[in-house]
Amino acid sequence: xxxxxxxxxxxxxxxxxxxxxxxxxxxxxxxxxxxxxxxxxxxxxxxxxxxxxxxxxxxxxxxxxxxxxxxxxxxxxxxxxxxxxxxxxxxxxxxxxxxxxxxxxxxxxxxxxxxxxxxxxxxxxxxxxxxxxxxxxxxxxxxxxxxxxxxxxxxxxxxxxxxxxxxxxxxxxxxxxxxxxxxxxxxxxxxxxxxxxxxxxxxxxxxxxxxxxxxxxxxxxxxxxxxxxxxxxxxxxxxxxxxxxxxxxxxxxxxxxxxxxxxxxxxxxxxxxxxxxxxxxxxxxxxxxxxxxxxxxxxxxxxxxxxxxxxxxxxxxxxxxxxxxxxxxxxxxxxxxxxxx
Amino acid sequence: xxxxxxxxxxxxxxxxxxxxxxxxxxxxxxxxxxxxxxxxxxxxxxxxxxxxxxxxxxxxxxxxxxxxxxxxxxxxxxxxxxxxxxxxxxxxxxxxxxxxxxxxxxxxxxxxxxxxxxxxxxxxxxxxxxxxxxxxxxxxxxxxxxxxxxxxxxxxxxxxxxxxxxxxxxxxxxxxxxxxxxxxxxxxxxxxxxxxxxxxxxxxxxxxxxxxxxxxxxxxxxxxxxxxxxxxxxxxxxxxxxxxxxxxxxxxxxxxxxxxxxxxxxxxxxxxxxxxxxxxxxxxxxxxxxxxxxxxxxxxxxxxxxxxxxxxxxxxxxxxxxxxxxxxxxxxxxxxxxxxx
DNA sequence: CTTGGCACTTGTGCTCGGCGAGTGCTAACC
DNA sequence: GGTTAGCACTCGCCGAGCACAAGTGCCAAG
Numbered sequence: 001x002x003x004x005x006x007x008x009x010x011x012x013x014x015x016x017x018x019x020x021x022x023x024x025x026x027x028x029x030x031x032x033x034x035x036x037x038x039x040x041x042x043x044x045x046x047x048x049x050x051x052x053x054x055x056x057x058x059x060x061x062x063x064x065x066x067x068x069x070x071x072x073x074x075x076x077x078x079x080x081x082x083x084x085x086x087x088x089x090x091x092x093x094x095x096x097x098x099x100x101x102x103x104x105x106x107x108x109x110x111x112x113x114x115x116x117x118x119x120x121x122x123x124x125x126x127x128x129x130x131x132x133x134x135x136x137x138x139x140x141x142x143x144x145x146x147x148x149x150x151x152x153x154x155x156x157x158x159x160x161x162x163x164x165x166x167x168x169x170x171x172x173x174x175x176x177x178x179x180x181x182x183x184x185x186x187x188x189x190x191x192x193x194x195x196x197x198x199x200x201x202x203x204x205x206x207x208x209x210x211x212x213x214x215x216x217x218x219x220x221x222x223x224x225x226x227x228x229x230x231x232x233x234x235x236x237x238x239x240x241x242x243x244x245x246x247x248x249x250x251x252x253x254x255x256x257x258x259x260x261x262x263x264x265x266x267x268x269x270x271x272x273x274x275x276x277x278x279x280x281x282x283x284x285x286x287x288x289x290x291x292x293x294x295x296x297x298x299x300x301x302x303x304x305x306x307x308x309x310x311x312x313x314x315x316x317x318x319x320x321x322x323x324x325x326x327x328x329x330x331x332x333x334x335x336x337x338x339x340x341x
Numbered sequence: 342x343x344x345x346x347x348x349x350x351x352x353x354x355x356x357x358x359x360x361x362x363x364x365x366x367x368x369x370x371x372x373x374x375x376x377x378x379x380x381x382x383x384x385x386x387x388x389x390x391x392x393x394x395x396x397x398x399x400x401x402x403x404x405x406x407x408x409x410x411x412x413x414x415x416x417x418x419x420x421x422x423x424x425x426x427x428x429x430x431x432x433x434x435x436x437x438x439x440x441x442x443x444x445x446x447x448x449x450x451x452x453x454x455x456x457x458x459x460x461x462x463x464x465x466x467x468x469x470x471x472x473x474x475x476x477x478x479x480x481x482x483x484x485x486x487x488x489x490x491x492x493x494x495x496x497x498x499x500x501x502x503x504x505x506x507x508x509x510x511x512x513x514x515x516x517x518x519x520x521x522x523x524x525x526x527x528x529x530x531x532x533x534x535x536x537x538x539x540x541x542x543x544x545x546x547x548x549x550x551x552x553x554x555x556x557x558x559x560x561x562x563x564x565x566x567x568x569x570x571x572x573x574x575x576x577x578x579x580x581x582x583x584x585x586x587x588x589x590x591x592x593x594x595x596x597x598x599x600x601x602x603x604x605x606x607x608x609x610x611x612x613x614x615x616x617x618x619x620x621x622x623x624x625x626x627x628x629x630x631x632x633x634x635x636x637x638x639x640x641x642x643x644x645x646x647x648x649x650x651x652x653x654x655x656x657x658x659x660x661x662x663x664x665x666x667x668x669x670x671x672x673x674x675x676x677x678x679x680x681x682x
Numbered sequence: 683c684t685t686g687g688c689a690c691t692t693g694t695g696c697t698c699g700g701c702g703a704g705t706g707c708t709a710a711c712c
Numbered sequence: 713g714g715t716t717a718g719c720a721c722t723c724g725c726c727g728a729g730c731a732c733a734a735g736t737g738c739c740a741a742g
Binding site for chain 2: 101102134135137139141147149151153155157158159160161233234235236238239240249250253254256257
């Protein structure tokens with residue numbers, strides 16, 4: 001009973017089950033994959049695989065399905081990550097080239113990933129923590145309202161609306177902005193909290209209340225760089241995938257909308273030597289994401305840097321090969337684009 | 342057989358059916374709503390309602406369910422739009438006051454609407470077509486990349502990345518931005534296409550290629566104000582609502598993600614005298630949104646102005662009273678906030 | 683116009699038996 | 713020792729049959 005054939009059987013079971021969604025039996029196995037042995041032999045192998053906890057039988061007289069550990073072994077040792085096809089590469093180029101701004105490009109990326117994998121795709125906004133203040137602009141919108149706009153070195157533009165206690169002159173406000181910019185330029189999130197007192201000394205006394213508000217918005221902007229946000233696409237795939245989850249789709253949609261659970265998962269995941277992180281079924285502890293797996297990879301301008309990730313979320317019985325390939329390709333592609341900036 | 346009682350019966354049928362999701366029979370009707378007549382009488386009324394096409398019986402011996410026309414009558418003549426409860430108003434205040442910027446506030450709004458109605462909430466981004474250019478900033482990001490940031494009078498900040506044909510000096514680039522700003526300030530979408538030739542004359546000849554790129558990004562930004570985008574929340578409610586749609590949830594999610602269908606619907610909908618637009622089931626022609634209704638209302642700083650809408654999407658058998666109340670309240674609230682700007 | 687009575691229709695839930703797919707085991711085979 | 717054929721056994725699935733409950737339509741009386 002050779003070790004290599006047992007792995008071959010496991011691989012075949014995973015592949016068939018992913019495709020048909022039905023427990024796979026010994027006969028079907030020898031027919032579909034031309035193994036050169038008889039069903040009885042396969043049954044022996046399957047018995048051992050079951051003893052090792054890699055596959056399981058839902059009912060006494062049904063075929064076998066992979067367990068979480070089975071998928072794990074498959075992902076770690078059997079599956080190969082293949083490069084994208086030419087058509088897929090072209091799709092990347094085409095879709096990303098008509099992306100207007102920073103955010104639009106990320107959105108296109110995640111959409112494309114969802115299409116490639118037929119899965120829910122998620123993307124963590126890049127961390128801004130080491131982004132520096134590039135420019136600051138204070139604009140008066142109405143008598144009591146002003147807009148604080150901060151442009152970060154990463155190219156991200158953030159804004160905050162502030163409500164002024166009393167009307168101020170537009171030019172004076174602008175001047176405050178310029179003064180503060182001089183002091184604040186090149187600060188990053190690590191500079192929070194800002195030395196408010198010192199900063200206020202640079203502006204005329206009557207503008208200090210307004211200036212304080214501006215400084216606080218800047219702080220809030222710098223801090224927001226630490227908090228991640230997630231963009232998502234392809235939720236329809238949850239339902240389309242043939243009722244894979246059945247009625248359990250509700251909690252999953254909720255968890256995805258909530259973002260918190262997912263963010264924690266993404267940050268906790270560690271990549272293997274291939275640059276891919278895979279979390280299978282119960283390997284995580286979240287009841288709301290039962291029966292779901294996550295395939296993710298880091299991306300970003302600096303290699304292995306800030307730990308922003310993108311990936312896909314799907315049923316444990318998902319096509320790991322395709323997902324892993326697509327996720328890794330998108331991560332690399334996106335990293336390359338971001339490095340050009 | 343009084344006319345008013347027939348309407349009363351229709352209302353009772355709609356209310357019961359919305360709540361129980363099951364066809365409602367004559368006996369249950371007299372019990373739950375204390376109508377002072379016998380089931381037989383109700384049966385006569387129901388027979389006539391059925392003749393008028395307002396209700397239907399799914400099977401010979403089942404209760405009745407409202408037809409689309411039944412819902413229509415209910416919405417138009419029977420239902421009353423009640424103001425929000427105090428708790429709901431407080432939720433609005435609380436949730437919206439910790440919204441950082443413009444976009445975050447819209448996002449909070451749509452989330453809140455989804456929570457209030459237990460439905461999918463959608464919100465059309467406000468039209469920027471009459472927004473004017475408030476500020477223009479050109480920043481160099483790397484040797485070949487620059488960022489064009491435009492701040493509009495509406496408080497929205499848009500950005501575009503441009504790739505320069507050849508490296509340019511940072512200060513020169515900044516100067517170009519300032520020059521163009523002088524000429525472009527207060528232009529709005531109606532100014533597209535911009536007089537590129539004239540504009541380029543204001544900058545030094547060697548900077549004209551770069552300036553042309555900047556002008557084109559500005560055009561693109563102004564034009565993007567015409568294209569609507571939609572933000573959405575509460576898709577989990579689609580599934581949670583007790584499998585209301587059954588397996589048909591897939592196409593609906595797709596249609597919602599696609600946004601195109603929904604945008605068309607929203608723009609085509611016309612408000613009634615209450616300031617609400619309701620589209621019920623087959624009243625629209627989209628196969629993908631079969632069995633779904635939309636309740637929407639316009640919002641925006643100027644009253645009846647640009648026609649941006651917000652609303653909810655749900656099964657035809659939804660709680661119209663609650664939805665209509667919540668949608669109208671949110672529209673008014675949001676309009677008030679936006680008017681303050 | 684309302685009401686009670688009654689025959690009729692029909693979806694639903696339940697049990698039961700046959701069928702098919704698949705297994706585990708044993709004994710023979712190479 | 714690994715492989716194979718044969719065979720008894722186990723269940724899940726499916727369709728038929730049946731009783732039941734809910735609800736209707738209609739009629740005749742109040």
